[in-house]
Amino acid sequence: MKRIFGIIIIASIFFSCEESFSPKGEFEQKYVMNFVIRGDSSLQIATLAKNYDVDGFDPYANSEDINLSKAEIRIWYKDTVYFMTDTILQRTDSSRYPFPVKAFKVSNFKPGFDEKIEVEALLTNGRRLFSETKIATELRFGYDSASAKIPALDGVQLRIPWTNTQRNLIYHPRLRILYYKSSTGKTKIYFHEVAQNYFNINGVEIPNYPQPSKNYGVTFQQSAIDKAMQEISEGDDNKENYLIISAWFEVIIYDKNLSGYYTATNKSAGDLSIRLDESDFSNITGGLGVFGSYIKKGKSIIFDNAYIRSFGYKPSY
8 A cells, every 4th residue: 555655656746747847947038238349440339139939949930030229329438428320230141030130330439458338228118238348458569579570580480479467368369461462453452361380180281270268479380371371372373473561460359258258158178078058158237148349459570581582472562
């Protein structure tokens, strides 16, 4: 009798749980603001959206436009208030949503290093979203980078270090070769990005470009720079039609908020581990989303004219 009673209890627990279980919780309407301030542009773009529910469990079944318009977005910077206006952005991929993206823009706002910015969005239903950020402090290129030139002084590596008084920021460096083509004259500058090095995988050379990190410097193998120089005119026998200007090195500096978002969403798992969770990051009061900024710091790196001519190219000056 006791055994039968125990089976009844277990069965009642199992079936009561089964009846109440659902992979979807109770839907709660939330609003999302995503806004990344560009320190290298006076045009700034923000988006507002709402979360959504669908019948069933496939989120891709939604066909409703989740982006919002007709809200009032204000930016506070120093002693000035900037108002964003409605705009439309064309989608690069319209396979899911055929309509353009509703967004907001301001075309005369370009902040500087180490400046505080606040943003407030007032929705048509009275909801208020708010956030603040601060442009990253200006980095300083290290002493060694002042004498950096191509080819590298040691013939092996081009090292470019930097320092910053602000800690725990993400830096994304890149090196590009600037050049002209005789066919277009000196009216158009072309860019060719340089990899740090190359990996040989099954006989195929794969470029390895610098990735965002907290490192205070980057190194480019001279062999990778040589390869980039060769790639500029690949397939063209008229090497003398290429005029090399210089190399331009720049670092994209993420602010504290954008660095936090990148760190939270790009944590790498170990080779033998599988991630079952995704980190959530939001710094929007009254809703969800990300408000952050990035700014660039760059410097020119000169070429040795003899090095340029060794590829058949011409120095532009």
